[in-house]
Amino acid sequence: MTAQNQSVLFVCSGNICRSPFAAVMLEKKLWALGLDDVLVESAGTMDLEPRRASRLALEVADEKGLDLSHHLSRHVDRTMLEDAGIVIAMTKAHAEYLEALMPGVSEKTIVLEVPDPYGLQKETYRVAFQVIEDAMPMIIDEV
Numbered sequence: 713m714t715a716q717n718q719s720v721l722f723v724c725s726g727n728i729c730r731s732p733f734a735a736v737m738l739e740k741k742l743w744a745l746g747l748d749d750v751l752v753e754s755a756g757t758m759d760l761e762p763r764r765a766s767r768l769a770l771e772v773a774d775e776k777g778l779d780l781s782h783h784l785s786r787h788v789d790r791t792m793l794e795d796a797g798i799v800i801a802m803t804k805a806h807a808e809y810l811e812a813l814m815p816g817v818s819e820k821t822i823v824l825e826v827p828d829p830y831g832l833q834k835e836t837y838r839v840a841f842q843v844i845e846d847a848m849p850m851i852i853d854e855v
Contacts (some may be wrong), residue, residue, distance in 0.1 A: 718855055719751035721796035723806050727756030727785035728768040730802045730826050734792045736778045741848055742855065750855055753796075755788035757809045766830060772837040773783065781783060793817050798854055802826040822854065 715777070720738060722731035731754035739752045765780040773780040793799060793814045799821040801807035807823045826843045829836040 718797045719753070719795060720798045720851070721792055721800070722752075722754040722800045723757060723788050723810060724754075724802040724826070725756055725828060726758050726760060726763070726830065727754055727787075728763055728766045728783075730828065730829050730840055731756065732765050732772060732780050732783045732785075733769065733778070734800065734802075736773065736780060736783075737776075737841075737844060737848060738851060738855075740778060741852060745852070747855065753792065754783075754791055755786050757788060757806055759787045760785060768829070768834050768837045772834065772841055774796075775838075776841060786839065788813070790814050792801070796820070797818055798822065798851075800802060800824060800851065802828075810846065822851070 722734040724730040735752050735754040743752050748777050753841045762784040770780050790813055792811060799817060801810060801821055801823050803825055804823050807821050811818045824847050829840045
């Protein structure tokens, strides 16, 4: 798949911390590489009303020069999975959920093991952010 039709979907639980971090981070890195035609999206496995990124996620993203202020969470669905060129699950449990939703999606799924910071201290958000950032070179190689 070429960059012109490539898309990446990050998936976590509530789509208010980890997957939004990853999406804005990848967008910024791809833009710096001149690959701004790659569609980068995020979604969550929990079916919640649309919510903004958590307060601490907003703060940590801001510390790192990323803007999550316009993010609204959304629930992952089969169409998103079908349309994505690469799916990146934040944990093995998320990948299993996605495989149950759309059998065969594991063929294009990468699993990271990013600890869930929600409801914990700011340092836990920084740790999750760093785990995602450490995975970026591998993700960019896949794109």
